[in-house]
Amino acid sequence: MNFEHSDKAQKYINLLNKFMEQNVYPNEEIYNNQLKNAEDRWSTPPIMTELRNKARLQGLWNLYIPPSLSKFGGYSLSNLEYAPLAEIMGKIHWAPEIFNCNAPDTGNMEVFMKYATKAQQDKWLTRLLAGEIHSAYAMTEPQVASSDATNIECSITKKNDKYIINGRKWFITGAMHKDCEIFIVMGKSDPNNENRHLQQSQILVPRNTPGLKIVRPLSTLGYDDAPLGHAELLFDNVEVPLENILLGEGRGFEIAQGRLGPGRIHHCMRLIGNAQRALEFVCHRSENRSTFGRKLSQHQSVKEFIATAFAQIEQARLLTYKTADQIDKLGAKDARDYIAAAKITVPKMTQEVIDQAMQIHGAGGLSDDWCMAEGFNYARYCRLADGPDEVHMMALSKQLIRRFTNKS
Incomplete structure (x- = not known):
């Protein structure tokens, strides 16, 4: 077993440590004060925008993308090469966003890379990779034990040329941010399927879709995780076109x-x-x-x-x-x-x-x-x-x- 980082990993370790020392740690108090005093806690603090621009210019952007998905950008860093970089970013809770490497956007971007159609990628992934918008992944529900994902009750029903979505989700990270424009929603499209793992589908719901309501922001141990936040959502007869399904029915x-x-x-x-x-x-x-x-x-x-x-x-x-x-x-x-x-x-x-x-x-x-x-x-x-x-x-x-x- 080799306990030394690869030359490529060490290069980015050095670059990232230098960026954190010169730009991030000195601005930690500024970020916290801007967020604390913001008129809208769910908007990006100005210092974050400034730091994101610097990171992009210095080639520290979308570092998480593995070699198998390198056609979408990044630097073909393996998971092992990315690991020490994520640790460095993780020293400040909000720092990963500077490099477009924050949850839930990284996971959602990988969903788009792996499972979305070209049209879905063009509409949403391109803007996520550029850091122009944020996203959320709506899976957990308040009424059921979502630790067993087959329990989810949110319904996805096909009607003519639409899917109709009804249900309630909560602790949906990123949903409070004003730039969160797309939700990946998991629900049941075939609840009577004998195979419990084929009952679910995932579907794309734009934020401004009628019937999608943010019920309230949620906190964990008193922290609201602004500006991304965690939210409770209500889907009340939300209609989206058939092409918004991901990968196909039953693949959720x-x-x-x-x-x-x-x-x-x-x-x-x-x-x-x-x-x-x-x-x-x-x-x-x-x-x-x-x-x-x-x-x-x-x-x-x-x-x-x-x-x-x-x-x-x-x-x-x-x-x-x-x-x-x-x-x-x-x-x-x-x-x-x-x-x-x-x-x-x-x-x-x-x-x-x-x-x-x-x-x-x-x-x-x-x-x-x-x-x-x-x-x-x-x-x-x-x-x-x-x-x-x-x-x-x-x-x-x-x-x-x-x-x-x-x-x-």
Whole structure:
């Protein structure tokens, strides 16, 4: 196993670190203040527009696009090569958007690349790749346990030359942003199909379609995730043309699986960046803060945390790298055991590391003076986003039992 980054990856690691040091970290407070004082919290802060223009000019744009989709742009970085870049971007919660590498847009763009028609790509993907608009992926529903995606109840009914959509969705990331112009909606087009995995379809719904209503913004642990936000949506007899279906009726579950595999690892990469930055904050604070006549760095409990956190982060990083490498070599479907393992491990590790980092920072660790409270919130909701821990544990254990007992 080669533990060195490729020359291409190292090139972009150096470029991205330099960009973050020169342009992003110095503007962290400006971004937060612009967002806090904005008349419209769901619009892009001016500093974000400025930083996105700089990133595009410096060739740090759409870095996530893998070699298999390189005809759509990017730099043909493999998942393994992209992993350290996502970690660097993840050190600031809002930084991935600077490089057009933020969720949910990256996953949605991959859906368009893999499953959309040429006409659908021309209409929506081109503008998403250019960073001109945002998008949302509407899957989770409030009335049912959406951890089992076959439970969804939103209906997609064909009538003459239209599809009619009825249902309610919630925690739809990106939906609050004023530039969110397209929704990828998962619903049931064939609810009586004996195969539960062929009942669903995915369909494109433009934001201004009559009957699509944003019910309310939602928060997680008090954070509204502005300017992208999370929303509750109502689809009340929403009509769209037949050509808005993705891939074909009954292919919705297939699309969901193709979308969520790489996306789960992108989250893990960014979360490791959150944990790493929290550890770096603790190291600085331990040398610049004293209690009971000694620096924090001289207290046994603080030293033990720093050592343990380093080990935990490194373990999670290596697992994520191996997962990315498995996706590159085998594809997401055949790497699903490692994807599940990473998705189980990384958010919980990040939550625990940041929790202790907040403790060492005292009351300030809970405030907006540092980014740790927001990072903790991100880690906590990622234990539910893209499938809760328990679902991944069940799936992984099932695979392992079959493997080690030679069952088909």
